[in-house]
Amino acid sequence: MRLPVLAPVALYLVIATAASFASGQTDPATPSGTAQQSPATIPPAPPVSSPTTPVLVPAATTPAIGCGVQAIVSMRDNHLTTAAAVAAHKKNYEFTLDSADWVDTGATVAAGEVASFTASGKITLADGRTATPDGVDRGWKDLLRQFPLNSAKAGALVGRVGNADASVPFSIGASGQVTMPTTGELYLRVNTSSDLSFSGDYKVKLTFPEPSKAKAAAPAAPAVPVSSLISPAIFADIPRRVSDVPSGEGNPGDMVNFGLVGTKEQVLAAFKAAGWVAVDKSVQDALINGLLKTLSREAYTAMPMSTLYLFGRPQDISFARADPLMVAAERHHLRVWQTDKTIDGRPLWVGSATHDIGFEKDQRNGGVTHKIDPEIDKERDYLVHTFDAAGAFSSAAYVTPSNPLLDAKTATGGSFRSDGRIAVMDLK
Secondary structure: OOOOOHHHHHHHHHHHHHHHHHOOOOOOOOOOOOOOEOOOOOOOOOOOOOOOOOOOOOOOOOOOOOOEEEEEOOHHHOHHHHHHHHHHOOOEEEEEEOOOOOEEEEEEEOOOOEEEEEEEEEEEEOOOOEEOOOOEOOOHHHHHOOOOOOOOOEOOEEEEEOOOOOOOOEEOOOEEEEEOOOOEEEEEEEOOOOOOOEEEEEEEEEEOOOOOOOOOOOOOOOOOOHHHOOOHHHHOOOOOEEEOOOOOOOOEEEEOOEEEEOOHHHHHHHHHHOOOEEOOOOHHHHHHHHHHHHHOOOOOOOOOOOOOEEOOEEOOEEEEEOOOOOOOOEEEEEEEEEEEEEEOOEEEEEEEEEEEEEEEEOOOOOOEEEEEOOEOHHHHHHHHHHHHHOOOEEEEEEEEOOOOOOEEEOOOOOEEEOOOOEEEEEEO
């Protein structure tokens, strides 16, 4: 089979960038002096547990003072802004989608609520292809386009809950029922990129089935919130940073800034639901999977990342969330380790999440390395937001340990700042 020119080009980019990521050039590799860490003055105060509003507490401009626990209010539980709207939404809606933007339906949906969609119509894409709400198969050029939902066909009807980048779009098509992942405003869109306009429109009917009149089972007792199960003491002997060597003298790397409570199956399911992909472990895996994705005209975002160490061992799993065209330079990425601790009988996992935002000079050797967003609390909160938007956790909380990491320099010379809190999520 003879492929058009764009396919080999896309595959070459996959191979080149995958090799760069897996080579370890994007992370600290050689000693460059002692990492700098600001001491924190911790007053002798007992742990405090108090709910926060809004949904996510933004990264503090000043360090968190005192160790403690602070509950995170999920968007699903933010009743002040959503309960009345959910109860008041109509049973039937009709919309016309005729532009390449997210359309606010005006309906506020509840987590677990079932919405029924029926869509009709036809659109003509700028390249001449005709699509229905089920979409049309992607072509080679689509490999180099940015779609709202990369797993859906071009021109397909898609939706999402919430108007935020962290929200995970879902496929709808011409008809079907979708269980809402979380509580919030429902948005709809035609799955096209900014450089792929279209003419025509889709007519969409949205209905909410009447609740079953069958006698409902007694509700289960509410789970104990994770803010009541964890304490700063749990993190007392967990290193604040990862390293680039298993043991001995190495370069301190990323900050440990999140924790997960759940089984391995729950961890994998939560990341998948929240739009994160488990990255390839080697260049060889990347070559094979990149080739298969390219030949099937699907986006490839599972570029491998270098190995870092915590508890003397490499990460158990690595995840990323990125746009296919920007993955080599910009992506959300993280590493996860299982600890030897349990919370309410389930394993505690910890990890480090950072956001690559481009490239910068490696101050050790003058080379080129990835630059992370120095405001790393944004990435911690982004992770929580993606899980919340997917309905992946039952409760969440911030933990401020007794020796929080407030600011430091990476081995490559870059700096980062934090309020010292670790976000912990109890997975469903």
